[in-house]
Amino acid sequence: MLNRNTVSVLLAGALLAACSPAETVLKDHAQQRWDALISGDVERAYVYYTDAFKATTTPEAFRRKASGTGLWNKAQVKQVQCDASGKRCQVDVDVTVSMKMRGLSTPVETSDVVHETWVKDGWFSDWRYVKQ
Template sequence: MSINNGIIVLLVGSLLAACSSTESVISERSQQRWDALIKGELEKAYEFYTDAFKATTPPEIFKRKTQGAGLWSKAQVQKVQCEAERCRVDVKVTVSLKMRGLNQPVETSDIVRETWVKNGWFSDWRYVKE
């Protein structure tokens, strides 16, 4: 193998490792945001949003408009796909509803699609509310 081919192999390997690392970071951050939402820790969940969102939506309004806290019982990141500075995350969210006449809550799940972005070299990954 020539030196040029060796360098190319190293670069491709580094890029693949970076993608894998990015996807695990996004998976962790998304899970942390959902864990905070489920626990009703809206101040903590708010910190995962972009600066642009926070500039237009103060924490008090965010808390008032966040619907689902108390109904969400589980959330689990299913898949993360990244392209450059933008990632798509599929999260399986479970809602528990108490129904009259039933002893146990009824659970239903659906996949929620999220977008996470990184703005700038030194930025961390942030959730984009769409």
């Protein structure tokens, strides 16, 4: 028979194990969205946005508004942290841009961390990026 401490440890381990695959999947989705944006494939990037965003922004309008395409040259998802519900996560992405500067023969690169919010609406739904 299991004592109370053993049960608590087993439950905590099960909860941690349940979060890991979701965070791994979300990390992959976030990286795929950035890879699509960097390569200029805005149609592929568009599928990662929420249904609410898609209801107000057509693919054509998104294509016209996709700023940064051509300037971004690298993005690397660094961290994923989900809230207790497991349906809302913060994703930190290290994004590098390359800008041509007058008087310099090579572009100047600079990086910054972009903080993103991703949500999951239902048990079997995909993760979606929340445009803010």
